Every structure is written in structure tokens, then in C-alpha cells.
Amino acid sequence: MSYVFAPAPVVAVPIAGSSEQFAVRRIYCVGRNYEAHAREMGHDPDREPPFFFSKPADAVLYVAPGATGEFPYPQQSKSVHYEMELVAAIGKAGKDIPAERALEHVYGYALGIDMTRRDLQAEAKKLGRPWDTAKGFDHSAPLGPIHPVSKVGHIDHGAIWLTVNGEEKQRSDVSQLIWSTAETVAYLSTLFELKPGDLVFTGTPEGVGAVVKGDLMKGGVDALGDFSVRVV
Numbered sequence: 555m556s557y558v559f560a561p562a563p564v565v566a567v568p569i570a571g572s573s574e575q576f577a578v579r580r581i582y583c584v585g586r587n588y589e590a591h592a593r594e595m596g597h598d599p600d601r602e603p604p605f606f607f608s609k610p611a612d613a614v615l616y617v618a619p620g621a622t623g624e625f626p627y628p629q630q631s632k633s634v635h636y637e638m639e640l641v642a643a644i645g646k647a648g649k650d651i652p653a654e655r656a657l658e659h660v661y662g663y664a665l666g667i668d669m670t671r672r673d674l675q676a677e678a679k680k681l682g683r684p685w686d687t688a689k690g691f692d693h694s695a696p697l698g699p700i701h702p703v704s705k706v707g708h709i710d711h712g713a714i715w716l717t718v719n720g721e722e723k724q725r726s727d728v729s730q731l732i733w734s735t736a737e738t739v740a741y742l743s744t745l746f747e748l749k750p751g752d753l754v755f756t757g758t759p760e761g762v763g764a765v766v767k768g769d770l771m772k773g774g775v776d777a778l779g780d781f782s783v784r785v786v
């Protein structure tokens with residue numbers, strides 16, 4: 555058996571403090587999962603069911619600890635926003651997972667930024683079109699290493715924040731998630747069978763905004779440290 559073209563390389567990110575890697579299968583993202591962010595996007599923060607979109611696995615832009623990642627400013631947009639997020643990494647397959655067992659499927663957590671072409675998203679919303687070009691573009695998922703639950707535990711509280719050029723733009727607490735990681739994983743598993751290697755971006759707090767070339771984003775979640783990404 556041979557392929558006409560070489561298969562795409564496996565997308566993998568390191569496990570923090572280990573030589574092992576986490577092979578990425580799919581990237582799911584939750585929309586509007588912090589009340590104040592739902593409000594700033596013009597929505598009623600009533601607890602409507604979570605909704606999801608996705609990014610391709612090779613949208614991952616891995617940022618090593620201590621390094622500064624380089625996010626290439628994407629084409630076809632004049633308004634590219636950061637969305638700092640806690641990312642849950644799935645380590646065990648499941649579908650229709652009850653919320654009280656959902657965390658058993660989470661292998662670890664990572665820092666992530668859901669980079670968004672906000673102008674394309676606004677146009678897609680207005681026209682009832684899909685969000686793929688707004689959300690799933692190349693390098694749209696800056697991601698730090700995966701921290702195993704065996705080292706950091708489950709993260710249901712703690713600060714989540716992001717600065718741009720040293721100025722604080724986002725600050726909230728993971729406890730403010732409308733749908734907790736467990737509830738999100740449970741709900742997502744009623745829509746898709748989850749498999750090891752899936753990543754779940756759990757949503758961003760208020761304070762999203764645009765960046766321009768040269769800006770330095772720095773984001774963190776208590777227990778996971780921080781990471782830096784420059785817009786180039």
C-alpha cells in the first residue's frame with residue numbers, strides 16, 4: 555500500500571515535564587461560556603445549552619514553556635481577536651457521558667488562545683453562514699503543553715487572564731464558567747463520540763479585543779503558568 559502524497563504529519567504537543575507527546579485528534583470549542591463575555595458579544599447570559607464549533611487539529615500553534623510563539627497575522631481580516639481559554643485534553647473515549655463521570659475522560663489541561671477573525675465572524679453571523687473561516691484558520695490555536703491531571707488535578711477555579719504588551723485585557727476565574735468543564739464534556743459527548751487526543755477549548759472570559767502585528771500576548775491560568783505569543 556502506498557499513498558500518492560505523504561500523509562500529513564501527526565499533530566502533537568508535549569506533555570509538560572515529560573518526553574511524551576499528546577497526539578491531537580480534533581479541536582472542539584465552546585462559544586459564550588462566561589456570562590460577561592456573552593454580554594459583551596450582545597447576548598443574554600441566560601443559561602442556554604452550550605454550542606460548539608471546531609478547528610482543524612493542524613491549527614495548533616505549539617508554544618513551548620519559556621518561548622515566545624509567533625502567530626502570523628492571517629489574511630482576509632482587519633480585526634483579529636484573542637480569546638484566552640482553559641483547554642481540556644481528552645484521554646479516554648466516550649459518548650453520552652454523564653456529567654458526574656465526565657472528568658474521568660479528561661487527561662489534562664493546557665493554556666490556549668482561540669484566535670478569531672472577528673470581522674469574518676460578524677459577517678457570518680449576519681448572513682447565517684458558518685464560522686469556519688473566522689475560527690478554523692491556520693495557526694488559530696496557540697497552545698501550551700498538556701499538564702496531566704495526575705500533576706495539576708482538575709481545574710474548576712483559579713484566575714484566567716491575558717495581557718497585551720503588558721496591559722491587562724482579560725481577567726476572570728475559571729469558576730465563572732457557565733458550563734463547567736465536566737458539563738461541557740458531557741454535553742459535547744452527546745453530539746460527538748469523544749476520543750483520546752480531542753481538545754476542548756472551554757470558552758473565553760470578557761475583555762476580548764483586537765491585536766495588530768508586533769503585539770505580545772501573554773496569557774495564563776493559575777496552576778498552569780503562563781505563555782507568550784507574538785503577532786507577526
Ligand code: MN
Nearest residue numbers: 637668757758
Ligand atoms: Mn472562544
